[in-house]
Amino acid sequence: MRRLTTALSAAAVALMLSGPVAAASGDALIEEGRAIYHDKTRGNCISCHNINDPVANLPGNQGPMMVAMKQRFPDKRKLRAQIWDATVANPLSIMPPIGKHWILSEDEIDAVVEYIYQY
Numbered sequence: 001m002r003r004l005t006t007a008l009s010a011a012a013v014a015l016m017l018s019g020p021v022a023a024a025s026g027d028a029l030i031e032e033g034r035a036i037y038h039d040k041t042r043g044n045c046i047s048c049h050n051i052n053d054p055v056a057n058l059p060g061n062q063g064p065m066m067v068a069m070k071q072r073f074p075d076k077r078k079l080r081a082q083i084w085d086a087t088v089a090n091p092l093s094i095m096p097p098i099g100k101h102w103i104l105s106e107d108e109i110d111a112v113v114e115y116i117y118q119y
C-alpha cells in the first residue's frame with residue numbers, strides 16, 4: 001500500500017511539473033488557437049473564414065479562406081497585426097478589430113496565429 005501511495009504521489013508530482021511545460025509547448029498553443037477559432041462565442045473566425053480543418057462547422061465566406069498563410073504572410077507579425085486590427089489595412093473592413101476591441105486577449109491572438117499559420 002505504501003509503495004502504491006509513493007508511486008501515486010510521484011505520478012502526481014510528475015503531472016504537476018509537466019503541466020506548465022505542456023501548456024507552453026507549440027502543440028498546446030495550436031490546440032488552444034483551434035478551440036478559439038471555431039468557438040462562436042470567442043473569436044468566431046469560422047463565421048467568416050473557412051479553413052481546411054475537419055472540425056470546421058458551418059463556415060462562412062465573408063472573408064478569404066485561411067490557406068497558404070506562410071506564403072502570404074512570411075512575416076508572422078504582419079499576420080498578427082492584421083488580426084489585431086483589420087481596419088489598419090482596410091478602414092472599411094467588416095472584420096472586427098479583434099485585439100483593439102479586446103474581443104480576444106493578446107495570448108488568445110497568439111494562439112490563433114499559431115493555429116492558422118499551419119494552413
Ligand code: HEC
Binds near residue numbers: 049064090095096
Ligand atoms: C465578420 C466577418 C469576419 C470575422 C468574424 C473575422 N474576419 Fe478575418 N477577415 C474578414 C474579411 C472581410 C477580410 C478581408 C480583408 C478585409 O476586408 O479586411 C478578413 C481578413 C482576414 C485576414 C487576412 C487574410 C488575407 O488573405 O489577407 C486574416 C488572417 C483574418 N481575417 C483572420 C481572422 C481571424 C483569425 C478571425 C477570428 C479571430 C477573423 N479573421 C474574424 C472578415 C472577418
